[in-house]
Every structure is written in structure tokens, then in C-alpha cells.
Amino acid sequence: MPETLLPQVPSELPLFPLNTVLFPGAGLPLKVFEARYMDLVSRCLREQTGFGICLIAEGPEVGGPARPETVGVLAQIADCDMSQPGILQIRVVGEQRFRVAHVAHDANGLARAVVEWLPEAAGQPVPPEFADIVPLLRAVVADAGPENIPEPHHFDDACWVGHRYAQILPIPAKAKQKLLELDDPLLRLSIVREFLIQRGLLTPAG
Secondary structure, three states: OOEOOOOOOOOEEEEEEEOOOOOOOOEEEEEEOOHHHHHHHHHHHHHOOOEEEEEEEEOOOOOOOOEEOOEEEEEEEEEEEEEEOOEEEEEEEEEEEEEEEEEEEOOOOOEEEEEEEOOOEOOOEOOHHHHHHHHHHHHHHHHHOOOOOOOOOOOOEHHHHHHHHHHHOOOOHHHHHHHHHOOOHHHHHHHHHHHHHHOOOOOOOO
């Protein structure tokens, strides 16, 4: 099974813990106003590097340090705007998954993690038994627009389809995190398909 190449970035990664799960290939708008994250974004723009986004396992999104979940996603800044003084509006795109091995906080409260990069199964086609979930995804992606689901789109790739559904399904963040953590793209598709059937969004053939 082919795997994607791991990103050429240091194994130490600054983290931006959120109450949201970012998936590979997903776009995410962020409003940045805390000094530690303003400095982080400025440094990433200057050095053309990314930062890690993790779901918060425990603690606040604003203010004190939060404990992140152990699996997150590398975020690259796609757009940046400061239409209001002191507030940065940015849009990031998710890239590679990683596993947090160790977290420490610097003097201004920014979390820095030692991470291990997680390979993805790339180029694995959507098996025939899951082909019936693709038309609905095509419609949702067209409606969502490229700012939320950036091109290129890979409706024939099992990993990409699974991540897109995990991104858009109306499920709790903890459930999204479990889908993010799965290494088997076909298991992710199986869970997604069962959810769609249970919610009446998909009628199984036969």
C-alpha cells in the first residue's frame, strides 16, 4: 500500500489547540488575537512554516494552557488578513497527521510538541462497496466551496473521501477525533457509510 511522503519539517512543532478537529485536505478559518498566537502566525508567515492543530482534550481555548489530544494535523497558512487592529483573520489548510510524543510550554504559554509523523495510505481507490457514498460527497463539496474544501478533489481516493466525510459530518468533536486517529481508511469509510444509513442519508442497494 503506497504511503505519502512525510513533510520535511522539524520534529518539534508549535501547537494551536482548538475545540475543532482539522483534517488533512480541509480548510479552516481562524481568528487570532492572543499575543502568543499572533507571534506564532507572524513567524510562520516569515519562515514559511506551519504549526500543529490539535483538539483540546482538557483546558480552555483562550487563556491558560490546554492539554491537546495526542493526534493532530499540520496546518499551513493559505490566507491572512488584518482588517481589524489586533485581530488576524487567517485560513489554514490541513496537511499531514502527527502524533504528539511530548509537550512543553514556553514563557508566553505557547505549546511546543515533539511529534511523530503519521503516514497516510495514498492512492487507494474507493472500493465498490463504498462507491454509493461518493455522489452525496460530491454534492456537499460543491456546496461547501473551495475555501472549506480546497482543490484538488480526489473522489476516487479512499483516504481523501474518508477525511472529507469526517470533516463535514454533524458529529461531536470527540467523534471526529476518533475518525482522525484511524490509520485504516477503509475502516473510516465503513463507519461513515453506517452513519449515513442510520441517519437516512443513504439507502443501501438491494
